Amino acid sequence: METIRLVYPVEGGDLIEAGEASSKMKLTLKKLGLPQDVIRRASICMYEGEINMVIHADGGQAEVEVEMDQIVIRMIDSGPGIPDVEQAMQEGYSTAGSTARELGFGAGMGLPNMKRYSDEMTIDTEVGKGTTVTIKIKIPQ
Amino acid sequence: MLLSDIKQILNATVLWGEDHLDREVMSACGSDFMSDVLAFVKNQALLLTGLVNPQVVRTADMVEMKCIVFVRGKVPGQDILDLAEERDIVVMTCPKRMYEACGLLYYNGLRGNCDGND
Numbered sequence: 617m618e619t620i621r622l623v624y625p626v627e628g629g630d631l632i633e634a635g636e637a638s639s640k641m642k643l644t645l646k647k648l649g650l651p652q653d654v655i656r657r658a659s660i661c662m663y664e665g666e667i668n669m670v671i672h673a674d675g676g677q678a679e680v681e682v683e684m685d686q687i688v689i690r691m692i693d694s695g696p697g698i699p700d701v702e703q704a705m706q707e708g709y710s711t712a713g714s715t716a717r718e719l720g721f722g723a724g725m726g727l728p729n730m731k732r733y734s735d736e737m738t739i740d741t742e743v744g745k746g747t748t749v750t751i752k753i754k755i756p757q
Numbered sequence: 758m759l760l761s762d763i764k765q766i767l768n769a770t771v772l773w774g775e776d777h778l779d780r781e782v783m784s785a786c787g788s789d790f791m792s793d794v795l796a797f798v799k800n801q802a803l804l805l806t807g808l809v810n811p812q813v814v815r816t817a818d819m820v821e822m823k824c825i826v827f828v829r830g831k832v833p834g835q836d837i838l839d840l841a842e843e844r845d846i847v848v849m850t851c852p853k854r855m856y857e858a859c860g861l862l863y864y865n866g867l868r869g870n871c872d873g874n875d
Contacts, residue, residue, distance in 0.1 A: 635815035639844075642819070652821075659819045660795050667812075719812045720791030729796050 620648070620682040626666050626691075628675025631715055637678050638663040648682060654755050657733040658687050661751045664726045665691035671716045672696065673747065686735075689751040697743035704739075705731065758782055758867045760824050760847055763803065766861050767851040769826060773838045774847030780823050784870035787828075787859045791816040801870060805858050809833050811840050818844040828855045 622644060624637035642659040662678060669676045673695020681688040698704045708724040716722030727749075731737045736752040761778035764771060771778070785803035788794050794804065794816050802823040806813055809831050817825050824847040827833060832850050841848045851858055863869070 632811055635812065635819075639815065639818065656819070656821060663815065663819050664792070664795060719810050720789060720794075720808050720816070721812070723790065723792055725792035725796055729792060732796065 617682075617684050619684075622680040622682070624678040624680070626669050626675045626678055626693075628670055628673070631667070631670050631719055631721075634667050634670040635663055638666050641678070641680055645682070645687075650682075650687075651756060654687065654753055658689065658751075658753050660733050661730045661753070662689050662691070664729045665689070665749055665751070667716075667721050668726045668749075669693050669695070671712045671722065676746075683755075685755050685757060687753045687755065689753075691749045691751075692746070693748075694746040697745055697747055698739065698741040699743050701739050701741060758862070758865070760849075762865070763824070763826070763862065763867070764849060766865050767826060767849070767853060767858055769849040769851035772833070772848045772850055773841050774824070777845075777847050780847065782823055782867070785859070785862055785867050786869060787855050789855075795819065799870075803862075803867070805855060805862075807831060807855055809837065811837055813837070814840045814844060814846060817846055822846060824849065826851055826858065828853060828858045 626637050638659055645655045673693035676693030679690040703709055705727050707728045710722050710724035712722030734751040735754045738750045741747040760780050782802035784801045786798050786801040787805035789808045798820045804817050804822050805826045807828050827850045830852045
């Protein structure tokens with residue numbers, strides 16, 4: 617199988633509408649016939665990433681590569697960056713505001729959830745420049 | 758447990774999906790916190806929640822839920838019902854509070870089936 621590349625813009629500002637990119641990716645992965653568990657994990661990771669992007673960075677872009685043996689998801693934003701990644705990775709730590717909490721998010725589970733469901737996660741971030749979170753999910757052969 | 762049984766046990770009203778009450782769920786979870794649903798849910802096909810917004814439907818969709826029950830008599834707006842229809846997720850509302858709704862379903866045999874602490 618050739619690598620399939622998908623790109624989804626993530627609109628900033630409207631947290632109520634966040635999640636559309638993840639839904640579209642999920643549908644595409646289903647059409648590709650990938651295992652259900654892989655689709656589920658990829659969808660959850662991207663959904664949490666998308667929510668994070670809308671809360672903290674006014675949107676950005678999600679790039680997805682479906683390879684033979686793995687899915688690579690890059691969540692790229694030009695937001696404020698993460699000053700302390702170790703702190704951001706702690707369950708329960710959050711800088712999100714009340715709107716996120718009212719919608720059932722913003723309690724410091726986003727990045728930990730993404731790590732929980734991925735096989736590999738890296739965070740490249742620079743304060744004032746932006747953040748790229750790269751997630752890899754293996755496809756069992 | 759069939760969705761029709763859940764409707765009866767909770768004295769619930771179906772807001773979308775009346776034709777799909779023959780669907781079966783094997784376990785359930787109750788939460789108002791969507792990140793917890795994403796973190797801990799595995800193969801639970803029924804979500805009970807008191808939170809009403811479109812992200813509830815999106816979260817349920819991400820973890821392959823078949824049905825959402827809004828507790829405490831909460832009735833979602835048409836935008837939420839449209840989204841649920843698009844995602845093929847049955848929506849009900851029941852007058853009971855979360856604790857009682859979960860308890861009734863558990864008592865009638867619908868377990869949580871969570872990893873580790875069930």
